[in-house]
Amino acid sequence: MKDFSLLIQRLDQLTKTSEKVKVLSDYFKTAPQKDVVWAIAIWSHRRPKRPISTTLLREWAAELAGVDQWLFEDSYHIVGDLAETIALLTCKKEVTIHHSKESLSTIIEDLIALKTQSENQKKAYITTKWAELNYFGSFTFTKLLTGGFRIGISQKLMTKALESAFDIPSDEIAYRLMGKWNPTEVTLKKLLFDNDPEANQSRPYPFFLAYPVENTPEDLGDISQWSIEHKWDGIRAQLIKRNETFAIWSRGEELITEQFPELQSIKDQLKEDVVLDGEIIPIKDGLPDHFGTLQKRLNRKRITNSLLEEAPVVFRAYDLLEYQGKDFREQTYLERRNCLESIPFSGPLQLSKFKIFKNWQEVEDERLRSKEVKSEGLMLKQIDSTYGVGRKKGDWFKYKNDPLNCDAILTYVMRGHGRRSSLYTDFTFALWDRDPKDPEAKLVTFAKAYSGLTDQEFKEINRWIRSNALEKFGPVRAVKPELVFEIAFEGVAPSSRHKSGYATRFPRIVRWRKDKKIDEANRLEDLKNLVR
Amino acid sequence: MKPDLLSFTSKGIYCAAADVYLDPWRPVDKAIISHAHADHSRYGNKKYIAHHHSVPVIKHRLGGVNIQGISWNEPFSVNGVQFTLYPAGHIVGSSLIKVMHKGEIALFTGDYKLENDGLSTPLEMQRCHTLITECTFGLPIFRWKPQQEVFSEIENWWSFNQQNSFTSVIYAYSLGKAQRLLHHLQSTHGPILVHPAIAAVNESLSTIVSFKSVQTLTADINPIDHPGALLILPPSGREAKYLKKWGELRTASASGWMATRGNRRRRNVDRGFVISDHCDFDALNTCIKYSEAEKVICTHGFTDIYSKYLRGIGFNAGTEHAEFEEEEVENSTDLLVQ
Numbered sequence: 001m002k003d004f005s006l007l008i009q010r011l012d013q014l015t016k017t018s019e020k021v022k023v024l025s026d027y028f029k030t031a032p033q034k035d036v037v038w039a040i041a042i043w044s045h046r047r048p049k050r051p052i053s054t055t056l057l058r059e060w061a062a063e064l065a066g067v068d069q070w071l072f073e074d075s076y077h078i079v080g081d082l083a084e085t086i087a088l089l090t091c092k093k094e095v096t097i098h099h100s101k102e103s104l105s106t107i108i109e110d111l112i113a114l115k116t117q118s119e120n121q122k123k124a125y126i127t128t129k130w131a132e133l134n135y136f137g138s139f140t141f142t143k144l145l146t147g148g149f150r151i152g153i154s155q156k157l158m159t160k161a162l163e164s165a166f167d168i169p170s171d172e173i174a175y176r177l178m179g180k181w182n183p184t185e186v187t188l189k190k191l192l193f194d195n196d197p198e199a200n201q202s203r204p205y206p207f208f209l210a211y212p213v214e215n216t217p218e219d220l221g222d223i224s225q226w227s228i229e230h231k232w233d234g235i236r237a238q239l240i241k242r243n244e245t246f247a248i249w250s251r252g253e254e255l256i257t258e259q260f261p262e263l264q265s266i267k268d269q270l271k272e273d274v275v276l277d278g279e280i281i282p283i284k285d286g287l288p289d290h291f292g293t294l295q296k297r298l299n300r301k302r303i304t305n306s307l308l309e310e311a312p313v314v315f316r317a318y319d320l321l322e323y324q325g326k327d328f329r330e331q332t333y334l335e336r337r338n339c340l341e342s343i344p345f346s347g348p349l350q351l352s353k354f355k356i357f358k359n360w361q362e363v364e365d366e367r368l369r370s371k372e373v374k375s376e377g378l379m380l381k382q383i384d385s386t387y388g389v390g391r392k393k394g395d396w397f398k399y400k401n402d403p404l405n406c407d408a409i410l411t412y413v414m415r416g417h418g419r420r421s422s423l424y425t426d427f428t429f430a431l432w433d434r435d436p437k438d439p440e441a442k443l444v445t446f447a448k449a450y451s452g453l454t455d456q457e458f459k460e461i462n463r464w465i466r467s468n469a470l471e472k473f474g475p476v477r478a479v480k481p482e483l484v485f486e487i488a489f490e491g492v493a494p495s496s497r498h499k500s501g502y503a504t505r506f507p508r509i510v511r512w513r514k515d516k517k518i519d520e521a522n523r524l525e526d527l528k529n530l531v532r
Numbered sequence: 533m534k535p536d537l538l539s540f541t542s543k544g545i546y547c548a549a550a551d552v553y554l555d556p557w558r559p560v561d562k563a564i565i566s567h568a569h570a571d572h573s574r575y576g577n578k579k580y581i582a583h584h585h586s587v588p589v590i591k592h593r594l595g596g597v598n599i600q601g602i603s604w605n606e607p608f609s610v611n612g613v614q615f616t617l618y619p620a621g622h623i624v625g626s627s628l629i630k631v632m633h634k635g636e637i638a639l640f641t642g643d644y645k646l647e648n649d650g651l652s653t654p655l656e657m658q659r660c661h662t663l664i665t666e667c668t669f670g671l672p673i674f675r676w677k678p679q680q681e682v683f684s685e686i687e688n689w690w691s692f693n694q695q696n697s698f699t700s701v702i703y704a705y706s707l708g709k710a711q712r713l714l715h716h717l718q719s720t721h722g723p724i725l726v727h728p729a730i731a732a733v734n735e736s737l738s739t740i741v742s743f744k745s746v747q748t749l750t751a752d753i754n755p756i757d758h759p760g761a762l763l764i765l766p767p768s769g770r771e772a773k774y775l776k777k778w779g780e781l782r783t784a785s786a787s788g789w790m791a792t793r794g795n796r797r798r799r800n801v802d803r804g805f806v807i808s809d810h811c812d813f814d815a816l817n818t819c820i821k822y823s824e825a826e827k828v829i830c831t832h833g834f835t836d837i838y839s840k841y842l843r844g845i846g847f848n849a850g851t852e853h854a855e856f857e858e859e860e861v862e863n864s865t866d867l868l869v870q
Contacts, residue, residue, distance in 0.1 A: 012793065013802060013803055014802065015800065015801075015802050065672065067672050068841075068844060070840075071671075071672060071837070071841055074671070074837045075671050075672060075673045078671060078673070078792075078834075079673055079792050079794070080792075080794050081793065081794070084792065084793055085673065088672075088673040088675075088791065088792070089672055089673060467853070472836070
């Protein structure tokens with residue numbers, strides 16, 4: 001793992017994307033191929049399953065570091081990253097060179113084997129590694145053991161590095177890395193170079209993503225060049241039917257076919273082989289339901305009949321990527337739509353309709369109809385555009401509904417993670433449960449938000465927190481109800497997550513209302529009125 | 533129970549028996565100052581008492597104030613209460629302030645560090661009954677490497693930048709860290725230039741310590757005359773327009789806060805060199821144990837966590853609120869040039 005933890009150290013010391021690509025590309029060219037496969041797996045979210053709970057890791061690390069558990073936890077909250085905390089606490093100052101002798105793939109094989117071993121064996125293996133590795137060795141090792149490997153290397157950046165290392169176009173690489181492949185079995189050659197029809201069978205295409213409209217859609221120019229459709233609030237998904245293969249992939253590249261039994265009938269409904277791009281949405285009385293309803297369906301081990309009745313879904317298609325075995329992505333949007341509309345739509349397979357308007361005012365009017373059709377706003381797609389890879393500016397835009405908003409009171413604060421770990425940046429907001437003049441009036445929490453303020457404002461609020469913090473609950477501090485903020489969100493629905501009994505979608509801070517006193521904040525009743 | 537020798541008031545740490553304040557944060561008649569950083573020696577006091585070595589910088593910052601210089605280890609009396617200053621090792625002139633009255637001893641650390649930085653007179657920790665301590669880095673995640681290792685890291689980074697024709701820029705506080713860098717970095721390595729604010733501090737310290745002569749970084753300097761240069765700037769200097777003409781820059785920050793990756797990314801610098809003028813966790817513990825204090829009060833830093841830790845190892849420890857800046861990494865305003 002020496003090469004790999006040196007790579008992590010180098011990447012950590014770079015801030016420019018072009019330099020990161022170069023360093024990563026050099027690694028891909030020189031590292032053992034098995035290690036390269038694992039590095040690709042790690043940065044495309046295919047790490048082996050965690051062999052051990054983080055609770056145990058934290059206990060063992062505290063023990064090895066010789067600090068009490070509470071002190072370990074408090075340190076962790078301030079550092080904001082578990083692997084980093086462990087490296088800081090357990091590395092001996094004098095160990096400065098040891099990066100580990102084993103290769104990346106050996107370590108990962110060890111970790112896979114570890115999963116079935118006894119707790120004592122796991123502890124012995126892991127604590128020995130911590131004790132002998134240097135800071136970056138230990139940091140990298142623990143990152144492999146725990147959650148996502150988020151160190152500023154996106155899949156896009158990795159794809160670029162692979163392009164430069166192996167001279168394969170990055171779109172092609174993005175496609176090859178899609179879908180199901182097993183890093184323990186696959187070779188680098190098979191993954192990147194071979195044409196394997198069997199592997200292609202269930203492989204999805206990279207998703208094409210939209211940019212938000214920046215100012216006004218008029219900036220996009222000639223209205224006749226744009227197709228307009230409603231934007232559905234569900235799970236972006238790709239539905240594949242190729243011969244006997246039927247697969248549904250989420251945008252996170254997870255195979256979700258089994259999670260939606262009511263979509264299985266689509267397989268027989270489709271006469272031709274196709275790959276469709278669309279949205280899985282919850283349906284109630286023929287109209288899309290809250291996203292919250294769909295959330296009940298996610299990550300379930302067992303899909304019960306009552307759940308199916310309570311939260312049924314449909315697949316609403318809006319693009320066609322492959323038809324009768326032919327890649328359609330280079331066709332124009334209108335050509336793809338033409339072909340898409342020749343498919344028989346019925347039952348759980350629905351078509352998302354589009355329109356071409358005469359002027360931008362009609363577009364605005366259509367957007368105002370979003371509430372009626374229960375969409376999140378509009379999608380604007382250039383009619384001659386091809387289906388690209390990832391987020392590319394210019395062809396697809398999302399033009400969302402104006403957010404809902406209310407004025408709320410800051411009640412709890414928590415330190416941020418990563419880059420924001422030294423500041424309180426995670427804020428919880430509350431509303432009045434009745435008229436604030438009522439002596440019985442209480443504040444009830446309804447949203448947590450951490451974005452929308454400038455660094456300067458965060459600094460000012462942090463200074464305020466220092467002298468206005470009340471009780472402490474672990475990493476969370478209650479603060480004196482005094483500051484009022486305008487909070488924007490996309491929707492609101494009943495939920496048990498917050499004391500108010502309601503939760504909002506994508507809450508964020510719009511501005512600090514220094515001009516408002518707490519009795520001018522909104523009431524819970526106002527929020528309830530926003531439930532659509 | 534008799535009243536405490538030192539108490540915390542809205543104006544600062546107060547010795548009622550002597551009617552004098554230690555590092556007050558509001559204007560008072562008489563202040564004893566631990567060191568010359570802006571949050572410890574503020575404007576507006578009628579009289580300042582500080583170590584001789586702090587006097588030039590305080591005068592440089594505050595102008596013609598009424599200030600009296602005192603030597604270390606030489607007790608002086610204020611209204612019958614005995615005060616003594618001892619070296620604190622934080623920056624040049626920084627002092628521990630010991631207060632002795634009717635057999636009771638209290639010690640205020642100001643800011644302090646255990647490692648000998650070669651410039652400030654090394655810390656001489658004292659025994660006391662009550663210890664008022666900072667704990668800026670009072671968490672076990674903060675453990676400093678020997679400074680020589682860090683300075684070699686900096687020199688390696690500088691060499692690498694030179695080989696690639698990058699200009700190296702280090703952000704460091706203009707009083708303390710900047711001089712420490714100057715003192716330890718080998719000037720044979722290449723030209724070093726410092727921000728005018730740092731040059732001004734060097735100038736005011738020149739009667740006390742001598743530095744290798746370095747050029748002051750001004751807008752009219754031509755980078756071509758200084759290939760492979762290292763620029764030392766206060767954190768507030770990163771907006772300076774003339775940096776543009778220095779070609780491709782590689783930036784670094786030299787601070788104890790650089791121990792965590794999050795802080796480094798917040799600052800958006802390429803490298804973070806972990807070097808501090810404060811005690812790390814182990815050094816704090818060493819000093820506090822040495823003091824044999826019956827009561828420990830933590831004033832700034834991770835006070836809640838660190839005092840809880842101290843209680844866990846048997847100290848009678850608590851916290852008091854003091855208005856010293858928590859020298860947080862995101863403070864873009866330098867503590868000296870405000």
